Amino acid sequence: KAGVTQTPRYLIKTRGQQVTLSCSPISGHRSVSWYQQTPGQGLQFLFEYFSETQRNKGNFPGRFSGRQFSNSRSEMNVSTLELGDSALYLCASSLERGPNEKLFFGSGTQLSVL
Amino acid sequence: AQSVTQPDIHITVSEGASLELRCNYSYGATPYLFWYVQSPGQGLQLLLKYFSGDTLVQGIKGFEAEFKRSQSSFNLRKPSVHWSDAAEYFCAVGAQGSNTGKLIFGQGTTLQVKP
Numbered sequence: 001k002a003g004v005t006q007t008p009r010y011l012i013k014t015r016g017q018q019v020t021l022s023c024s025p026i027s028g029h030r031s032v033s034w035y036q037q038t039p040g041q042g043l044q045f046l047f048e049y050f051s052e053t054q055r056n057k058g059n060f061p062g063r064f065s066g067r068q069f070s071n072s073r074s075e076m077n078v079s080t081l082e083l084g085d086s087a088l089y090l091c092a093s094s095l096e097r098g099p100n101e102k103l104f105f106g107s108g109t110q111l112s113v114l
Numbered sequence: 115a116q117s118v119t120q121p122d123i124h125i126t127v128s129e130g131a132s133l134e135l136r137c138n139y140s141y142g143a144t145p146y147l148f149w150y151v152q153s154p155g156q157g158l159q160l161l162l163k164y165f166s167g168d169t170l171v172q173g174i175k176g177f178e179a180e181f182k183r184s185q186s187s188f189n190l191r192k193p194s195v196h197w198s199d200a201a202e203y204f205c206a207v208g209a210q211g212s213n214t215g216k217l218i219f220g221q222g223t224t225l226q227v228k229p
Contacts, residue, residue, distance in 0.1 A: 004157070033215055043204065043219035056214045090157055094215055099146040099208030100165050101215050105157030 002026065004106035006091050012112045018079040021109045025072050025093030032074040033103065034066060037088040046089075049074055050097045078111075086113045116141050118207050120220035127195050128228045135190040135223050137205030146208030147188040148217065149179055153201045161203075164188060175199070200227045 005024040013019050025032050034046040045058040049068035066076040072093070078085055088108045094101035117140040127133050139145055146165050150158040162173025169181040179190045188205060202224050206217040 031215055035219075042221045043206075043217075045216045045218070048215055056216050058216075092158075092215075097215055099214060099216075100163075102160055102163070103158075103215060103217070105150075105159070107155065107157045 004091055004093050004104050006089075006106035006109050008109060009107070010110045010112075012114065013081050014114050015081055015083060017081050018077065019081060019111060020075055020077045021089055021091075021111070023074045023076075023091030023093075023106060025074070025091075026104055029093035029095050029104070030072055031094045031097045031101065032068055032072060033092045033094075034074070034076050035090045035092065036060075037090055037108070038086075043090070046076065048097070055097060081113045083113050085111065087111060116207055116218045118205050118218055118220035120203075120205055120223050122223050123221070124224045124226070126226040126228060129197050130194050133190075133192045133195045133199070133225070135203050135205075135225070137188045137190065137220060138186050139188060139205070139207045140186065141207055145188075147179075147181060148206040148208070149173065149177070149188075149190050150204045150206060150219075151175075151201045152204065152222075158204065161190070195225075195227055197227045197229065200225055 007022045031050045033048040037043045048056040052068045063079045068074045090108045092103040092105045119138045148163045149161040152158045162171045164171045164181045202222045204222045205220040
């Protein structure tokens with residue numbers, strides 16, 4: 001079974017631009033979560049999707065948004081990029097929702113904002 | 115509010131030596147606790163998890179962790195470290211509320227292994 005696939009692997013953008021990151025979960029997994037990882041703030045929860053609906057959202061500005069498609073693939077979008085958005089964005093999938101579910105992480109998309 | 119503290123930012127041990135990584139959590143009820151490992155340029159891999167029952171949990175790669183409610187701790191241990199264990203280790207707690215997979219992570223501990 002293929003793991004969680006995130007594309008692109010690396011991305012360089014300039015301030016003010018917008019970016020879309022993609023995540024393909026493990027086949028059969030219905031829940032997708034996104035995390036931002038930075039050296040200063042560590043791993044922070046962005047949002048969680050299940051059955052095409054956002055079920056939970058972290059403490060991030062409205063510039064960060066996402067969606068999930070009927071095949072469970074997910075995208076996250078960041079508009080009006082700021083330097084502080086430079087980070088590794090990790091996607092994780094699980095079979096179902098719930099705090100006892102095992103999360104499978106992708107390798108992430110490394111976003112650099114210049 | 116839930117929180118996780120990993121007091122050691124960086125630890126260096128010699129290959130073959132024992133390892134203990136500390137994790138303290140703050141949570142109002144019985145927590146769901148996890149340890150993840152991240153190799154450079156990679157995502158996170160689950161080492162082990164605790165939900166209930168036996169407080170000593172066995173994981174992959176020879177790791178184990180012990181849940182101590184009285185100390186609000188969930189320390190990760192390994193009796194003999196291998197060079198391939200060098201990585202960053204994250205302790206995490208499952209967030210309050212039902213039906214959510216949101217995790218609160220600690221800041222991580224970087225493990226360096228000396229030959």
